[in-house]
């Protein structure tokens with residue numbers, strides 16, 4: 396039987412089903428829900444919305460609030476808003492790191508890059524074209540950088556799944572250019588052709604997706620009426636140069652070979668954050 400390592404090497408990505416439990420995700424979801432609640436209270440007090448939509452579930456409330464004040468295309472992803480111990484615990488969760496260890500060995504660094512994404516119904520801004528992550532991370536194409544992507548709700552064909560082109564990482568980084576109407580640079584040559592399989596990833600909450608920096612993927616339009624919440628963070632083998640990437644100041648070791656443990660504490664990471672320019676950079 397093919398191992399995770401073999402599958403990942405062949406495809407450039409891997410889905411591990413039921414990698415995490417409800418309980419593993421609960422603290423981060425609570426943080427996100429608190430942000431939503433605080434924002435709703437603020438907007439209500441300012442008279443911008445006439446209802447805080449308190450009774451709505453996690454996958455609907457934020458959308459209702461934004462609809463209530465016509466701000467549906469306000470934000471691409473959340474960074475500072477979700478900086479928390481719960482986020483740190485998830486990034487350094489032994490179940491996450493065990494999967495990464497099976498792919499890149501046991502000296503693993505967290506690159507400092509993380510996003511919680513509220514992918515809203517019908518929102519164009521989060522509908523991403525085919526891309527390789529190295530296209531947006533200068534000078535990373537010769538190293539291994541892995542994204543861990545966790546859905547916080549079930550992902551179905553209709554609510555904005557990710558699609559992948561298995562094996563497309565093997566041709567290296569393509570040339571990118573900017574075209575009118577696209578927020579991000581796009582590949583000069585289309586990565587698809589009639590003989591290439593497109594894999595649409597249906598995922599359950601608790602499944603874990605990991606992909607490398609060269610595999611082509613895209614994010615489809617969310618055609619449902621619920622928010623497709625997800626969280627993602629990036630890693631590399633310890634010692635990999637981050638070449639001045641914007642999040643370098645909050646990179647830290649996540650697992651070390653000798654102890655098999657995470658050598659960074661929440662307090663240490665928070666101190667890094669406090670000393671970095673991140674707080675004012677993104678929402």
Ligand SMILES: O=C(O)CCC(=O)C(=O)O
Pocket residue numbers: 512514521523528542612613614625627
């Ligand atoms: O979460 C998404 O919808 C897109 C994620 C993505 O394309 C990426 O992290 O490179």
